[in-house]
Amino acid sequence: MRQLNVTIKLAWILAALFMMPQAAAAATAGPVEIVCIQCHAKLPGKYGEPVKLWQGSIHAENGIACNSCHGGDPKDAANAMSPARGFLGVPKEGAIPAFCGRCHVGVLKDYLTSLHGKALGRGGPTCVTCHGNHNVVKASLDLINEKSCSRCHSFKQAEKIKAAMHETEKMILTIETRTAGFKQQGIDTDRLEKGLFAVRNSFHSLFHTVDTVKVGAESARIQAELKKLENTLNGIDEQLRKRKLIGAGAVAAALLAALLFYLLRKTFERTEP
Ligand code: HEC
Numbered sequence: 001m002r003q004l005n006v007t008i009k010l011a012w013i014l015a016a017l018f019m020m021p022q023a024a025a026a027a028t029a030g031p032v033e034i035v036c037i038q039c040h041a042k043l044p045g046k047y048g049e050p051v052k053l054w055q056g057s058i059h060a061e062n063g064i065a066c067n068s069c070h071g072g073d074p075k076d077a078a079n080a081m082s083p084a085r086g087f088l089g090v091p092k093e094g095a096i097p098a099f100c101g102r103c104h105v106g107v108l109k110d111y112l113t114s115l116h117g118k119a120l121g122r123g124g125p126t127c128v129t130c131h132g133n134h135n136v137v138k139a140s141l142d143l144i145n146e147k148s149c150s151r152c153h154s155f156k157q158a159e160k161i162k163a164a165m166h167e168t169e170k171m172i173l174t175i176e177t178r179t180a181g182f183k184q185q186g187i188d189t190d191r192l193e194k195g196l197f198a199v200r201n202s203f204h205s206l207f208h209t210v211d212t213v214k215v216g217a218e219s220a221r222i223q224a225e226l227k228k229l230e231n232t233l234n235g236i237d238e239q240l241r242k243r244k245l246i247g248a249g250a251v252a253a254a255l256l257a258a259l260l261f262y263l264l265r266k267t268f269e270r271t272e273p
């Protein structure tokens, strides 16, 4: 009887373990369940295409779905695209920066005061000119390339901006790797990470000013901040090295003490009658 009970309990535990990953999968599958995707995935041409493009995007990865951008009701198929449920439709070219900028507030500000923002509607690029609309991926300096930028003007100024930013990007990556290494060793890296986060944020929105002078000056300021973080990292390295030396010293001293003790005992044993 007792054994049967144990067997039943074991079976329950096994069943629960088996169900766990499935429950987790159901929880993360959320956005796929919305009516926008259910219906649009079946539509042909330009009405179905956004679903496929969106699926591999950084927005899909972060739970930003159709209704996050276009509004509407993602749970009610009959009224999904009703303006009364907040449906915004498709933004016209001039409205795209504000449309994306609802969430990317800092970038929008830098963009609007830039030569690009000032040329909006008169040949200037919008957010989707550079990032795409549904297939937005993680941003990087690779977006600054001759093919994309020389659609409208020469690549010369762009190249200068890219070079200045590339240097800073390299420093950020090195510091990130070193910080992660210390974290793995159980060292408290909270303050370093916070510092890095702040620097990284102001760095990545900097591009949108497309102002060569400003990018130069800001890059210098950001690099000075990064140097400070680097000094902190060097300090930790130094401390670790000292601790290792002290550790090695302690081991040597213990060995020496053991040897002395052994020799003393030998001497003592010999003098025993
Ligand atoms: C039952 C099917 C169905 C559902 C549900 C649905 N759509 Fe649509 N959607 C359509 C069809 C069909 C069109 C094209 C014809 C039209 O504009 O009505 C369309 C067009 C659109 C357009 C382009 C409009 C334009 O002016 O060109 C957008 C944007 C859009 N849908 C977003 C959404 C969003 C966001 C949701 C969920 C909140 C959603 N749709 C839910 C069928 C659907």
Ligand code: HEC
Pocket: 036, 037, 040, 046, 047, 050, 051, 054, 059, 064, 065, 066, 067, 068, 069, 070, 090, 091, 092, 093, 096, 099, 128, 133, 134
């Ligand atoms: C990050 C914001 C964003 C998300 C998420 C998003 N869209 Fe869009 N969508 C846009 C923008 C911006 C445009 C206008 C693009 C342009 O003018 O290049 C657009 C245009 C469209 C159009 C009109 C296409 C055309 O050629 O006329 C449809 C249809 C559409 N979206 C459907 C969807 C559906 C369905 C989803 C979910 C799978 C979705 N969108 C998710 C931003 C978004």
Ligand code: HEC
Pocket: 058, 059, 062, 064, 068, 069, 099, 100, 101, 102, 103, 104, 127, 128, 131, 132, 133, 136, 137, 138, 139, 140
């Ligand atoms: C409803 C809020 C929302 C809207 C509207 C929105 N985004 Fe995003 N976007 C996010 C979130 C959340 C992320 C992921 C977190 C992050 O990296 O900031 C993201 C990430 C991004 C990234 C990658 C950032 C990185 O770290 O490299 C880019 C580029 C981007 N969005 C561009 C756009 C563009 C272009 C539009 C308009 C077509 C847009 N977004 C509209 C919320 C939004």
Ligand code: HEC
Pocket: 115, 116, 119, 122, 123, 124, 125, 126, 129, 130, 143, 144, 145, 148, 149, 150, 151, 152, 153, 157, 158, 161, 210, 211, 212
């Ligand atoms: C859709 C057209 C378009 C695209 C694409 C575009 N630009 Fe521009 N850009 C403009 C316009 C318009 C101006 C305003 C000044 C002018 O007319 O040259 C400008 C100005 C600039 C300036 C300032 C030049 C100066 O004289 O100080 C820089 C730098 C710049 N763009 C960089 C870039 C980079 C980098 C890219 C690619 C990632 C890019 N642009 C893509 C249209 C574009």
Ligand code: HEC
Pocket: 097, 098, 100, 101, 104, 107, 108, 111, 116, 125, 126, 127, 128, 129, 130, 131, 139, 140, 141, 143, 144, 165, 200, 201, 203, 204, 205, 207, 208
């Ligand atoms: C001329 C091309 C161009 C235009 C126009 C443009 N971007 Fe960007 N964007 C870039 C580049 C290049 C980067 C990468 C900069 C970097 O790696 O530091 C970037 C980076 C970003 C990031 C990541 C910033 C971060 O904190 O990591 C977001 C979000 C973003 N852009 C959103 C937008 C939005 C929203 C608009 C419109 C208001 C816009 N971009 C207009 C080229 C552009």
